[in-house]
Amino acid sequence: MWEYSEKVREHFFNPRNAGPMEEANGVGDVGSIKCGDALRLMLKVDPATDVILDASFQTFGCGSAIASSSALTEIIKGKTLDEALKVTNQEIADFLDGLPPEKMHCSVMGREALQAAIANYRGEVWTDDHEEGALICKCFAIDSKMIEEVVRANNLSSVEQVTHYTKAGGGCSSCHEGIEEILAMVCAERGDTPQLAAPACASAPVKTPATPESKSGLTNYQRIRKIEETLEAIRPQLQRDHGDMELVEVQGKKIFINLIGACSGCMMEHATMGGIQAKLCEALGELVTVLPAREMARIMANAAAEA
Amino acid sequence: MDNAPIYLDNNATTMVDPAVVEAMLPYFTQHFGNPSSIHSFGNQVGKGLKTARGQIQQLLGAEHDSEIIFTSCGTESDSTAILSALKAQPERNTVITTAVEHPAILTLCEWLEKDGYVVHKLPVDKKGRIDLDQYKSMLTPNVAIVSAMWANNETGTLFPVEEMAEMAHAAGIMFHTDAVQAVGKVPIDLKTTKIDMLSLSGHKLHAPKGVGVLYLRRGCRFRPLLRGGHQERGRRAGTENAAGIVALGKACELALEHMGHENTVVKRLRDKLERGILAQVSHAFVTGDTLYRLPNTANIAFEYIEGEAILLLLNKMGIAASSGSACTSGSLEPSHVMRAMGIPYTAAHGTTRFSLSRYTTEAEIDRVIAAVPPIVAQLRKLSPYWSEKGPVANPEQAFAPAYA
Numbered sequence: 001m002w003e004y005s006e007k008v009r010e011h012f013f014n015p016r017n018a019g020p021m022e023e024a025n026g027v028g029d030v031g032s033i034k035c036g037d038a039l040r041l042m043l044k045v046d047p048a049t050d051v052i053l054d055a056s057f058q059t060f061g062c063g064s065a066i067a068s069s070s071a072l073t074e075i076i077k078g079k080t081l082d083e084a085l086k087v088t089n090q091e092i093a094d095f096l097d098g099l100p101p102e103k104m105h106c107s108v109m110g111r112e113a114l115q116a117a118i119a120n121y122r123g124e125v126w127t128d129d130h131e132e133g134a135l136i137c138k139c140f141a142i143d144s145k146m147i148e149e150v151v152r153a154n155n156l157s158s159v160e161q162v163t164h165y166t167k168a169g170g171g172c173s174s175c176h177e178g179i180e181e182i183l184a185m186v187c188a189e190r191g192d193t194p195q196l197a198a199p200a201c202a203s204a205p206v207k208t209p210a211t212p213e214s215k216s217g218l219t220n221y222q223r224i225r226k227i228e229e230t231l232e233a234i235r236p237q238l239q240r241d242h243g244d245m246e247l248v249e250v251q252g253k254k255i256f257i258n259l260i261g262a263c264s265g266c267m268m269e270h271a272t273m274g275g276i277q278a279k280l281c282e283a284l285g286e287l288v289t290v291l292p293a294r295e296m297a298r299i300m301a302n303a304a305a306e307a
Numbered sequence: 308m309d310n311a312p313i314y315l316d317n318n319a320t321t322m323v324d325p326a327v328v329e330a331m332l333p334y335f336t337q338h339f340g341n342p343s344s345i346h347s348f349g350n351q352v353g354k355g356l357k358t359a360r361g362q363i364q365q366l367l368g369a370e371h372d373s374e375i376i377f378t379s380c381g382t383e384s385d386s387t388a389i390l391s392a393l394k395a396q397p398e399r400n401t402v403i404t405t406a407v408e409h410p411a412i413l414t415l416c417e418w419l420e421k422d423g424y425v426v427h428k429l430p431v432d433k434k435g436r437i438d439l440d441q442y443k444s445m446l447t448p449n450v451a452i453v454s455a456m457w458a459n460n461e462t463g464t465l466f467p468v469e470e471m472a473e474m475a476h477a478a479g480i481m482f483h484t485d486a487v488q489a490v491g492k493v494p495i496d497l498k499t500t501k502i503d504m505l506s507l508s509g510h511k512l513h514a515p516k517g518v519g520v521l522y523l524r525r526g527c528r529f530r531p532l533l534r535g536g537h538q539e540r541g542r543r544a545g546t547e548n549a550a551g552i553v554a555l556g557k558a559c560e561l562a563l564e565h566m567g568h569e570n571t572v573v574k575r576l577r578d579k580l581e582r583g584i585l586a587q588v589s590h591a592f593v594t595g596d597t598l599y600r601l602p603n604t605a606n607i608a609f610e611y612i613e614g615e616a617i618l619l620l621l622n623k624m625g626i627a628a629s630s631g632s633a634c635t636s637g638s639l640e641p642s643h644v645m646r647a648m649g650i651p652y653t654a655a656h657g658t659t660r661f662s663l664s665r666y667t668t669e670a671e672i673d674r675v676i677a678a679v680p681p682i683v684a685q686l687r688k689l690s691p692y693w694s695e696k697g698p699v700a701n702p703e704q705a706f707a708p709a710y711a
């Protein structure tokens with residue numbers, strides 16, 4: 001059985017805001033055909049202020065789908081529509097003290113229902129562009145579609161590369177067979193053969209130059225240029241998914257980036273940042289940390305306090 | 308007493324019978340020898356294994372006790388059988404199986420397909436039955452082996468494996484059956500059949516986990532999976548799980564004794580459970596072939612709600628069952644068995660399996676009959692497919708979410 005947090009159990013056994021809502025003026029119906037979960041989110045929005053006065057849900061789904069729906073309604077009540085749209089699936093999961101990796105899509109479904117309901121209220125049509133595949137890497141919650149897209153877009157041919165770009169396979173490594181199958185399939189499409197890992201798993205140790213800043217031998221200007229070049233190389237990959245990023249600040253080993261467009265709030269945000277970090281470490285030859293720019297004030301304040 | 312846990316998940320695994328535990332305990336500290344050794348320590352264990360082999364031979368109705376090969380589990384027996392058939396008949400490249408087999412067979416077959424073997428999966432109808440005429444048309448000379456389960460683990464539906472084995476035999480094709488759910492629940496007499504190989508698993512019949520059997524008809528061409536020592540007459544190398552084997556022998560003896568009970572008392576309780584639930588819950592139905600199935604299994608589809616949610620609420624009441632829903636398996640798809648039978652998604656996700664054992668009591672069944680209807684009602688209240696009085700009109704159209 002799944003390991004659900006107490007909070008998930010509590011919201012499943014005693015769901016908040018469940019049932020139909022007669023006076024709803026924004027309704028979003030979404031589902032995940034793979035899992036068979038489906039959710040109807042109903043909003044009562046004040047037309048004068050755009051504030052969500054009330055929210056309710058009906059869900060056909062498992063324990064975490066019901067708990068995620070319940071959490072979502074609690075989070076968005078009292079928010080304006082624009083504020084509500086900033087709620088990420090990660091926030092829904094965090095509200096519930098986390099979800100098992102296989103169940104993260106329940107929180108994604110919640111966020112999609114919210115987008116759909118707000119679009120419905122505004123008289124727009126919401127279309128979903130996120131396709132979900134089978135979960136391959138359980139450690140980092142990376143699915144087959146994500147791996148397939150990244151392998152295709154970047155002409156990847158080894159498990160190690162896939163791990164650099166997506167994090168998939170970087171944990172317990174038991175999904176390497178699954179990743180190799182995807183590599184074999186995509187490589188076959190382009191008439192290539194995948195590079196198999198050394199049989200004895202003797203992959204070269206990751207370079208970890210545990211040295212102070214600027215050991216890369218670059219001047220500060222050259223270093224930032226290098227960072228920009230690396231980001232430019234990654235950018236098309238994000239743009240293809242209707243997303244983008246901007247470099248905001250470089251503070252020593254901390255590199256602050258804003259994910260924008262579809263990348264912002266995507267369930268893969270964490271993985272995307274991880275992938276960017278891996279590329280930057282590779283390019284600079286030093287360990288750097290990629291952080292979301294929205295956290296910059298807090299992180300720098302903490303760093304200053306520690307210093 | 309009212310909240311004592313109720314275990315209705317015996318198709319997943321069973322409690323080890325206390326008499327079985329008693330039989331196996333001396334083999335840890337007292338009779339710990341290696342049966343291959345010449346001294347008296349080994350000799351005693353050898354005798355224990357021989358007794359067990361005889362007890363299993365009895366339950367299966369095998370002609371010779373040397374037809375019993377001990378393995379580690381049902382999955383190992385399945386893999387050994389199919390891989391042996393392919394290895395022993397290199398000129399044949401095809402496997403016939405069914406769409407509703409256990410993953411122990413289906414995942415192996417998918418892997419074989421990647422290696423270039425041909426796998427044909429017999430489809431099933433709405434009640435989970437195969438078409439014997441269609442089966443017959445598939446029995447061509449390039450088929451190395453047919454593997455069909457005796458009883459389905461999810462619905463309990465029985466396949467006519469004796470007849471299927473006759474037909475395979477007539478076409479000169481080996482026949483294997485995965486009988487892990489059937490052994491101990493339906494009478495089996497292998498010496499009067501044309502079944503060449505049969506898999507069974509100890510923990511499904513009140514023996515411990517970690518022991519299984521491959522029955523191999525004398526004279527059937529065989530190539531071992533594990534090679535090494537001479538154990539099991541060289542057909543399955545590796546030091547015997549002596550305590551587990553002794554336990555399995557005792558469990559088989561007890562299963563034979565309880566065969567009547569299983570098919571009368573347990574069956575009656577199962578039928579009572581189904582009737583009691585269906586009398587109170589609308590839009591629910593029993594899946595599988597209700598006329599030809601295991602006596603202990605009830606698989607009920609509750610429409611418009613999801614199985615994992617049902618199980619969590621049942622578990623809160625102390626009732627253990629299982630589900631064919633996607634979410635309980637860790638996969639994203641609902642049970643392949645339900646999909647093979649063409650059960651609609653809105654019902655397949657809500658299938659709940661109650662599997663009884665000889666330990667199940669009338670009082671337990673009464674408690675489950677009382678507990679299920681409120682749980683279903685509670686979840687339907689949350690369901691977008693359901694209104695106060697019943698399913699919304701045209702449920703599939705009234706709620707047609709944008710699927711990702």
